[in-house]
Amino acid sequence: xxxxxxxxxxxxxxxxxxxxxxxxxxxxxxxxxxxxxxxxxxxxxxxxxxxxxxxxxxxxxxxxxxxxxxxxxxxxxxxxxxxxxxxxxxxxxxxxxxxxxx
Numbered sequence: 001x002x003x004x005x006x007x008x009x010x011x012x013x014x015x016x017x018x019x020x021x022x023x024x025x026x027x028x029x030x031x032x033x034x035x036x037x038x039x040x041x042x043x044x045x046x047x048x049x050x051x052x053x054x055x056x057x058x059x060x061x062x063x064x065x066x067x068x069x070x071x072x073x074x075x076x077x078x079x080x081x082x083x084x085x086x087x088x089x090x091x092x093x094x095x096x097x098x099x100x101x102x
Contacts, residue, residue, distance in 0.1 A: 020081045024062055026088035033101060036066055036076055045070040048101035052085075052093040059083050 033040075033048045040046045051063040062085070065077035085093065092099045 022082065023084045023086060024080050024082045024089060025086045026092075029062075029064060029089065032064055032078065033066075039066045039075050043068060043075070046075060050089075050093070050099045050101070052097045052099075055081075060085070062089075 029050060040048070045068050046066050047069060049063075049065050049067045053061040053063060055061060060082050062080045062082060063077060064080065066075040067073070068075055084090075
């Protein structure tokens with residue numbers, strides 16, 4: 001997925017209300033995807049994504065969504081503002097701000 005898509009995703013979720021947590025856990029991310037499994041099952045072009053965005057205040061936004069690859073369209077999303085990630089999430093985002101969950 002090209003880098004401009006990351007910016008499109010971030011722009012698309014600008015109006016989404018952020019959930020604020022001290023630390024976000026991998027299991028919470030996976031549970032959110034599981035709760036939206038019907039979206040993914042209804043569209044073979046849908047994938048789960050997370051985008052890690054470092055904020056000026058030292059915290060992070062984790063943008064999580066269901067993204068249609070063919071239409072470059074965000075089907076559902078949330079933003080979690082956090083101070084830290086658990087080890088699993090940190091490792092997933094170690095080398096790339098965008099992670100795709102197929």
